[in-house]
Structures are given as C-alpha cells and as structure tokens.
Amino acid sequence: DADVTQTPRNRITKTGKRIMLECSQTKGHDRMYWYRQDPGLGLRLIYYSFDVKDINKGEISDGYSVSRQAQAKFSLSLESAIPNQTALYFCATSDPTGDPTQYFGPGTRLLVL
Amino acid sequence: RKEVEQDPGPFNVPEGATVAFNCTYSNSASQSFFWYRQDCRKEPKLLMSVYSSGNEDGRFTAQLNRASQYISLLIRDSKLSDSATYLCVVSAGGTSYGKLTFGQGTILTVHP
Numbered sequence: 001d002a003d004v005t006q007t008p009r010n011r012i013t014k015t016g017k018r019i020m021l022e023c024s025q026t027k028g029h030d031r032m033y034w035y036r037q038d039p040g041l042g043l044r045l046i047y048y049s050f051d052v053k054d055i056n057k058g059e060i061s062d063g064y065s066v067s068r069q070a071q072a073k074f075s076l077s078l079e080s081a082i083p084n085q086t087a088l089y090f091c092a093t094s095d096p097t098g099d100p101t102q103y104f105g106p107g108t109r110l111l112v113l
Numbered sequence: 114r115k116e117v118e119q120d121p122g123p124f125n126v127p128e129g130a131t132v133a134f135n136c137t138y139s140n141s142a143s144q145s146f147f148w149y150r151q152d153c154r155k156e157p158k159l160l161m162s163v164y165s166s167g168n169e170d171g172r173f174t175a176q177l178n179r180a181s182q183y184i185s186l187l188i189r190d191s192k193l194s195d196s197a198t199y200l201c202v203v204s205a206g207g208t209s210y211g212k213l214t215f216g217q218g219t220i221l222t223v224h225p
Contacts, residue, residue, distance in 0.1 A: 043215040100211050101159050
C-alpha cells in the first residue's frame with residue numbers, strides 16, 4: 001500500500017464550487033505539505049504544516065485553505081474554484097528529524113471549468 | 114528572479130550519451146540540496162542528495178558549488194529509462210528547514 005494517498009485522483013468541477021482534496025499518510029511524519037504544479041512553473045508550495053497545531057501559508061495560498069485533522073491527514077480546500085486553479089496538486093510528507101526528504105502522494109488532477 | 118532556476122530543456126540524447134543539467138539558486142542561506150526525478154504525470158521522487166564534496170550514485174554524479182550557488186547533475190551512459198523531468202531542489206535552514214523550493218525542472222528524453 002502507498003505511504004501517501006490522495007483522494008480524489010481526478011476531479012472536474014465548475015467555477016464557484018467548493019471542493020476538498022484529501023491527503024492521508026502512514027509514514028508517521030509530522031510534516032505535511034500541499035503543492036500545485038503547472039506546466040513550466042514547477043511545484044509551488046500552497047500550505048504546509050509542521051505538526052497538528054501548526055499551519056503556515058506557502059508561496060501561493062490565496063484562494064486555498066487547509067485543515068490538519070490529525071497527524072496523518074491534511075486536507076486542501078478551494079472555497080470557490082476558479083479556472084486558473086486547474087492544475088496537478090500534490091501532497092507530501094517529511095520527517096522533522098534530520099532528513100528533509102519529502103515523500104509525495106500520487107497527485108490529484110483538478111480541472112475547473 | 115526565481116529562487117531556483119534550471120534550463121527547462123528539453124534535452125534529447127541517444128542511449129549511451131552523457132548529459133549534464135545545471136541549476137542555480139539565489140538564497141545563500143540554503144543548506145540542503147537535492148535532485149528529484151519526476152516521470153510523466155507521476156509524483157516527484159528523490160533521486161539523490163547533493164553534498165559539498167560531490168557525490169556519485171552509479172551513473173549519476175551530483176556536484177555543489179556553494180560559492181557560485183550552483184548545482185549540477187551528470188548522467189553517464191544514458192538509458193531509455195532515464196527519460197523523465199529532473200527537478201533541482203533546495204532547502205533553507207533555520208525556521209525554513211524542511212521547506213523545499215523546486216526548480217521548474219529539466220526534461221530529458223533518451224532515444225534509441
């Protein structure tokens with residue numbers, strides 16, 4: 001079984017709709033991250049959480065919110081989706097002790113019409 | 114200026130070729146450096162960390178020049194399976210430790 005899972009894997013929604021992307025991990029890591037990836041722009045950090053009570057904005061947080069429900073779960077919400085939020089979204093985790101390697105989920109492809 | 118810059122390519126090379134990718138970073142406080150590999154429409158995965166002394170993992174060699182804020186990746190004897198996007202990744206220290214900044218990636222295609 002995958003260590004980092006994301007649901008849904010693909011989603012089509014309409015402008016103005018609220019949607020939630022979910023991430024779960026079994027690695028026991030405290031740190032979790034949400035990124036979006038657009039062609040030619042690489043991965044950009046949306047939000048990150050270093051533990052259950054810690055939420056931080058990343059590079060491009062406008063239009064997004066997150067919830068860290070438990071150590072293993074970190075959800076990303078688009079309150080009112082817009083077409084330029086069409087992208088590939090990745091969740092990642094890392095261990096706070098020593099190695100900053102991040103482990104990514106398989107991604108969620110989101111299309112906002 | 115982007116924090117981490119890479120030549121996006123694409124690089125198209127024949128099997129067996131040697132290919133090198135370069136990357137520059139702007140934050141002099143950066144402490145950890147990596148190359149990640151991303152296959153088409155898949156998640157990024159760590160390829161190798163980059164150390165000041167340079168390090169090698171099989172056909173892959175990574176180099177770091179802190180003075181020039183420059184990172185490189187050399188792939189020798191390219192295989193078809195090396196076709197992917199290679200992401201240069203940097204982590205700052207202090208309170209930003211653990212946060213990664215990604216370059217936009219360099220696309221490599223290895224052809225028969």
